[in-house]
Amino acid sequence: MNKKRGLGNVVKVWSVMLCTLLALAACSGNGGNASNSGGKDANPAAGSGPKGANTNAGGEKGSIKESEPMKISASIYDRGKVAADEGSYEHNRWTKWMDEQSGVDVEWVPITRNQEADKFNVLVASGQAPDLISSYDRNLLARFVDQGAVQPIDDYLDQYSTVYKQYLEAHPELKPYVTFNGQIYAVASLRNTRALTTVWVRQDWLDKLKLKVPTTIEELIDVARAFRDQDPDGNGKPDTVPIAGSLAYTPIIEDLFFARGWEWFMEDGKLVYGNLLDRYKDVLAFQKQVYDEGLVDKEYLTDKNFARQQQLWVTGKAGIYFEYVTMTSFPDFKKNNPDAKVVPIPPVATKYGTNGYQEEVPNYLLTVFNQNMKNPEAAFKFLDWMLADGWDDITSGEEGVHSTNVDGIPVIMDTEKYNKEVAYAAEYRLLHQDKLTAESIAAAAGDDPIAREFAQIKGDAMKVAEGTKYRKDLPYRPDFKELIDMEAQFMKKRDEIIASVVIGGSKHTPEWGAAELLKEWNRLGGEEVNKKAMEWYEKNKANFE
Numbered sequence: 330m331n332k333k334r335g336l337g338n339v340v341k342v343w344s345v346m347l348c349t350l351l352a353l354a355a356c357s358g359n360g361g362n363a364s365n366s367g368g369k370d371a372n373p374a375a376g377s378g379p380k381g382a383n384t385n386a387g388g389e390k391g392s393i394k395e396s397e398p399m400k401i402s403a404s405i406y407d408r409g410k411v412a413a414d415e416g417s418y419e420h421n422r423w424t425k426w427m428d429e430q431s432g433v434d435v436e437w438v439p440i441t442r443n444q445e446a447d448k449f450n451v452l453v454a455s456g457q458a459p460d461l462i463s464s465y466d467r468n469l470l471a472r473f474v475d476q477g478a479v480q481p482i483d484d485y486l487d488q489y490s491t492v493y494k495q496y497l498e499a500h501p502e503l504k505p506y507v508t509f510n511g512q513i514y515a516v517a518s519l520r521n522t523r524a525l526t527t528v529w530v531r532q533d534w535l536d537k538l539k540l541k542v543p544t545t546i547e548e549l550i551d552v553a554r555a556f557r558d559q560d561p562d563g564n565g566k567p568d569t570v571p572i573a574g575s576l577a578y579t580p581i582i583e584d585l586f587f588a589r590g591w592e593w594f595m596e597d598g599k600l601v602y603g604n605l606l607d608r609y610k611d612v613l614a615f616q617k618q619v620y621d622e623g624l625v626d627k628e629y630l631t632d633k634n635f636a637r638q639q640q641l642w643v644t645g646k647a648g649i650y651f652e653y654v655t656m657t658s659f660p661d662f663k664k665n666n667p668d669a670k671v672v673p674i675p676p677v678a679t680k681y682g683t684n685g686y687q688e689e690v691p692n693y694l695l696t697v698f699n700q701n702m703k704n705p706e707a708a709f710k711f712l713d714w715m716l717a718d719g720w721d722d723i724t725s726g727e728e729g730v731h732s733t734n735v736d737g738i739p740v741i742m743d744t745e746k747y748n749k750e751v752a753y754a755a756e757y758r759l760l761h762q763d764k765l766t767a768e769s770i771a772a773a774a775g776d777d778p779i780a781r782e783f784a785q786i787k788g789d790a791m792k793v794a795e796g797t798k799y800r801k802d803l804p805y806r807p808d809f810k811e812l813i814d815m816e817a818q819f820m821k822k823r824d825e826i827i828a829s830v831v832i833g834g835s836k837h838t839p840e841w842g843a844a845e846l847l848k849e850w851n852r853l854g855g856e857e858v859n860k861k862a863m864e865w866y867e868k869n870k871a872n873f874e
Contacts, residue, residue: 399707400434402459403696403759404449407439410753423723423754431719433711437757445469453478460702463694463759467506470697471808474509479697481512485705492713493760505804505872506692516712517692521763524794526577526584526687528677529650532670534561545678546585546615549649553624556648572625573638573647579616579827580687581651585677586611587684587800590823591816593862595802600862602855604823604846608681613830613839620831630828645669654790659783673790676797685799696759712760720761726751738769767791804873807865815853822849 407418415421418439428434438459440448446469452458453473462479464470473479486494493516497503500519507515528549535542535552538559543549553571555561561569583589588609593600603609619625626647632638641647643658645666650656654673663669676683696712698705725732725739731747732739741747767788774784823846830842847855 397704398434399432399704399710400436401461401702401704401707401711402436402438403461403711404440404459404463405437405756406442406445406463408442408753408756410756412749415750415753418753418756421753422750423757427711427719427723427757431711431714433707433714435711449473456701458699460699460704460708461696461759462699463696465694467695467805468808468813470515470695471509472810472813473697474514478700479514480700480702481514482516482698482705483513485698485709486513489706489709490713492717493709496716496760502691506690506695508872511872515695515697516760517695518716518760518762519691519764520689520693521761521765522791523688523691524654524686524791525689526581527652527654527790527793528581528674529652529656529671529790530674531561531648532672533668534648536670537561537563542672542674543677544675549674549677550619550622550624553619553649554622557622557624561648562645568646570626570641570647572619572649572651573642574625574629574651575635575638575653577653577687578629578635578638578651579612582615583609583612584684584687584799586615586679587681588612589687591806591820592801593803593807594800600803600859600866602850602859602862605850605855607843609846610839610843611679611681613827613842616827616831617839621834630831649674654787654794656783656787659786660779663779663782671786673786673793675793683797685797686794688794688799688801690805693761694759715758716760716762720758720763723751723754723757724761724763726754740774765791803866807862809861809865811854811861812858815855815858819850819853819855 405418411418411421416424419437424435424437436459438452445464446466449458449462449464449469453462453476458478462470462473470479486497496518497507497516503517503519504513507513507517509515530542530552532542534540534556538555538561540552540555541548543552556569556571557567560567580589583603586608587594588603588606588611590603590609592603594603594606595601596606620627626632626638626641629635629638638647639658642650642652643662643665645662656662659671662671676685698708702708726747728734728739731743731751732741734740770784770788770791771781774780826842826845826849829837829845830839850858
């Protein structure tokens with residue numbers, strides 16, 4: 330467990346994302362220069378975690394009144410993963426260990442993931458928000474900046490931080506995301522991987538029908554037609570649904586045509602909302618064509634959680650899957666289709682060229698400082714410790730108990746034990762130095778054959794994602810009030826218009842749909858939003874460098 334590496338060196342190569350994908354098996358790595366961890370208490374739930382972390386990673390710079398305790402409060406996502414006998418998100422083996430090792434007493438405030446906006450708004454409005462507010466939603470945090478609910482931290486970085494200050498200097502690509510109105514308001518670390526979406530295909534079906542992996546949108550449709558007509562599963566029934574989808578279905582199609590719906594694109598010197606691009610007609614046309622030709626499930630528009638779509642894939646009824654790189658259904662898929670071979674399809678070309686699959690923004694969780702925080706020194710002491718050392722052990726657990734080190738890669742020893750005692754702790758990683766690679770995924774998969782196979786194809790998907798540039802004209806979306814207020818209304822109507830085009834036959838053409846989208850946008854005040862988008866761009870473009 331003691332693979333301590335300096336901040337500028339190679340860091341941990343396996344991540345909690347892998348844990349989620351491979352039955353929540355997880356990993357570890359280290360930064361900083363702490364001493365030997367020496368194992369943990371035999372009963373960490375009763376009061377211990379990994380030993381030997383550097384409890385003063387943030388140094389002793391700055392001054393603070395003797396009476397001011399090293400104590401802060403911080404939000405944490407509550408995903409309901411803490412077993413009853415482990416405790417709660419507020420109190421468990423890891424919260425006690427973090428307090429002991431960091432030298433900071435942290436009061437954790439659980440926030441239900443899918444209710445975070447409402448919860449944070451109430452806490453901020455009532456003056457009860459925690460000292461550290463963490464979210465993936467930059468626009469939400471931008472509202473708190475505008476409200477004066479959170480504070481800039483430039484001076485605190487100089488006064489109280491060593492580890493994070495050096496990290497930010499080493500990774501300037503993070504600065505646009507942590508900067509608001511020309512000042513640094515947030516801390517964030519890099520994601521362990523930016524690969525997100527992909528299209529999977531049954532290679533064994535391609536081989537059986539003597540087909541090649543498609544390289545253009547036309548070839549993709551031809552492969553889907555062959556799957557529909559040539560009985561690739563060999564059951565003698567015309568029951569194959571060529572394409573199954575997920576939440577990534579429409580976004581992937583939009584990306585193929587350089588027209589992601591809710592992103593903004595710089596077109597001839599003006600920002601244009603993705604759904605309003607002229608080429609969005611091609612997005613609608615593709616969706617309509619595959620529906621009309623029976624290349625997708627006729628019920629996919631009403632399959633709101635995509636459970637039916639996943640079932641088509643898992644049971645071997647579909648051969649093309651518009652999904653995420655994670656494909657959490659792979660273990661069930663493989664059990665039902667033991668001889669199946671799955672590969673990622675590199676992004677196919679359209680008449681507009683070849684766009685990459687969606688990439689995540691570079692930053693991991695964003696954490697801002699409450700305006701009413703009493704002890705910023707304690708906050709940075711904890712954050713510096715977490716970035717240098719703490720994230721490692723709460724990712725991989727106790728070496729020899731939860732994981733074992735194989736060539737520098739932590740491999741989970743007992744998945745069930747790990748899932749119960751360690752997996753939930755990943756939520757405490759406000760900062761980390763994870764780096765996920767194809768090689769580390771394969772090394773960490775252990776001896777489980779299905780896990781090893783998925784590790785291989787997931788690594789392939791990551792390489793595919795890295796092979797083609799994804800167009801993203803702005804590092805982050807505009808966050809002004811007029812857009813936020815109208816967007817929810819527009820998106821609801823947008824979805825209705827798209828559905829009408831897909832199932833509406835000759836009456837509702839892609840051209841009709843594009844016109845309806847523009848009409849609805851303007852009805853809701855879109856022309857004014859367009860003007861404000863350009864004003865926002867001019868104001869913020871210096872931060873994009």
